[in-house]
Amino acid sequence: MTASCVKAVELGTNVRTRRSLFGGVAGIAACASFAGPLKAFARPHRHAGHAAKAAAAPAADAPVGTPANTPIGPFDTVARWAYVVDYDTGAVLLDKASDERMAPSSLTKMMTAYIVFGMLATGRIRLEQSLPVSEKAWRTQGSKMFVPLGQSVLVSDLIQGMLIQSGNDACIVLAEGIAGSEERFVAMMNEEAPKLGMINSHFVNVTGLPADGHYMTARDVATIASHLIRDFPQYYHYFGELEFTYNHIRQGNRNVLVDKGLADGLKTGHTDAGGFGLCASSQRNGNRVIVVINGTSSSNERAHEGERLMSWAFANFENATLFRRGQVVDSAPVWMGEHRQVSLVAGADIVMTLPVGWQQRSHIGVDYASPVIAPVTKGQVCGALVISAPNMADIRVPLEAGESVAKLGLVARAMTRLGHGPAQ
Numbered sequence: 001m002t003a004s005c006v007k008a009v010e011l012g013t014n015v016r017t018r019r020s021l022f023g024g025v026a027g028i029a030a031c032a033s034f035a036g037p038l039k040a041f042a043r044p045h046r047h048a049g050h051a052a053k054a055a056a057a058p059a060a061d062a063p064v065g066t067p068a069n070t071p072i073g074p075f076d077t078v079a080r081w082a083y084v085v086d087y088d089t090g091a092v093l094l095d096k097a098s099d100e101r102m103a104p105s106s107l108t109k110m111m112t113a114y115i116v117f118g119m120l121a122t123g124r125i126r127l128e129q130s131l132p133v134s135e136k137a138w139r140t141q142g143s144k145m146f147v148p149l150g151q152s153v154l155v156s157d158l159i160q161g162m163l164i165q166s167g168n169d170a171c172i173v174l175a176e177g178i179a180g181s182e183e184r185f186v187a188m189m190n191e192e193a194p195k196l197g198m199i200n201s202h203f204v205n206v207t208g209l210p211a212d213g214h215y216m217t218a219r220d221v222a223t224i225a226s227h228l229i230r231d232f233p234q235y236y237h238y239f240g241e242l243e244f245t246y247n248h249i250r251q252g253n254r255n256v257l258v259d260k261g262l263a264d265g266l267k268t269g270h271t272d273a274g275g276f277g278l279c280a281s282s283q284r285n286g287n288r289v290i291v292v293i294n295g296t297s298s299s300n301e302r303a304h305e306g307e308r309l310m311s312w313a314f315a316n317f318e319n320a321t322l323f324r325r326g327q328v329v330d331s332a333p334v335w336m337g338e339h340r341q342v343s344l345v346a347g348a349d350i351v352m353t354l355p356v357g358w359q360q361r362s363h364i365g366v367d368y369a370s371p372v373i374a375p376v377t378k379g380q381v382c383g384a385l386v387i388s389a390p391n392m393a394d395i396r397v398p399l400e401a402g403e404s405v406a407k408l409g410l411v412a413r414a415m416t417r418l419g420h421g422p423a424q
Helices: 048-056 103-121 135-139 155-163 168-179 184-198 219-232 236-240 299-316 409-418
Strands: 002-012 017-018 066-068 076-077 080-084 092-096 131-134 152-155 244-246 249-252 267-272 275-284 287-296 317-323 328-335 343-346 351-354 363-370 381-389 392-402
Touching: 002 168, 002 343, 017 343, 048 135, 076 080, 076 299, 080 219, 080 299, 080 363, 092 299, 103 155, 103 184, 103 219, 103 267, 103 275, 103 287, 131 168, 135 168, 152 244, 155 168, 155 219, 155 244, 155 249, 168 184, 168 363, 184 219, 219 236, 219 287, 236 267, 287 299, 299 317, 317 381, 328 363, 328 381, 343 381, 363 392
Parallel strands: none
Antiparallel strands: 002 017, 002 363, 066 076, 080 092, 080 287, 131 152, 244 249, 267 275, 275 287, 317 351, 328 343, 343 392, 363 381, 381 392
């Protein structure tokens, strides 16, 4: 009774259909935010022109490394682990060992901050509240805020000490003040992480100091970064502050990309096991990108590679709004319905992250079972928008019925089957 029907859709002032797919889509609307993530690229592909541009655009002195997978072909990076993602669409722009467990060092503090921000948002703690400094916090090694033993410190100062100065002592004071002990706070971190989609992370401490069984993945680092930006915009500014002075000691933000104005957050880290790592986010022309790298050999290499990948991402990808929410994309015939056709509409703004110049190489089509069987309910998924390009896995976005179509009555259905009813 039904058959798969694939049509091509040309984007412009009017939407019209053709039986065969076509290339060179034009008339794309201005970019917009998308209500939920779309995994734009299921598999990497290589396009020689864009691969060459990608390698040359950010810097002429690109380091020699092993290649990462990208939608426009392999791209070398010296980072052992690397992951670049579009914040709005969730499209993966670069992936190198993103699901391999790594020592996250001070990138751990992003998860610590998420729990702290949650406590603030629910009123469990207040920025103007003071927390006591224990001997454990005071003796904690590594990067320090230099909290005074036996005194109390404002929560707002502790957050700045944790995120700007990367103070391990500040993390311990916050953990003990909120949960009673570091161990109980760590349990909160491990309970919350999988709820956020961080399925390959496990925390042993709140600082990122070396410990057996303490790990994250580059993908999970990007996930917590995305949640920090989205869930707590009122506190995100702490990651982008350039310096903080406490106890007469001034320390600058350790994230060089923030210091140079190339990113508005988030965090850096270093341990012998994990090397030098960085998570940074930046917004340009309405698009936000998150870059995660780890396993570089020095702070200078970390800064250079973070900047290079950030520039590469913005130079080679763009967000395109294909259809607005509720916009009619096509129509499909209806069998045994009171109306002969039903419109197929976008259930949300369809925004895709695509390689620059994609309009000249992409095909856009509509795929649905023909005819659609009545009754049809408004909002029912009846088909898919299909975006394809050479060497790229098809991107499929659900299309919904724009209106309800009731089923014909018994007599009308009988007449239709006998060939005396309206054509279906």
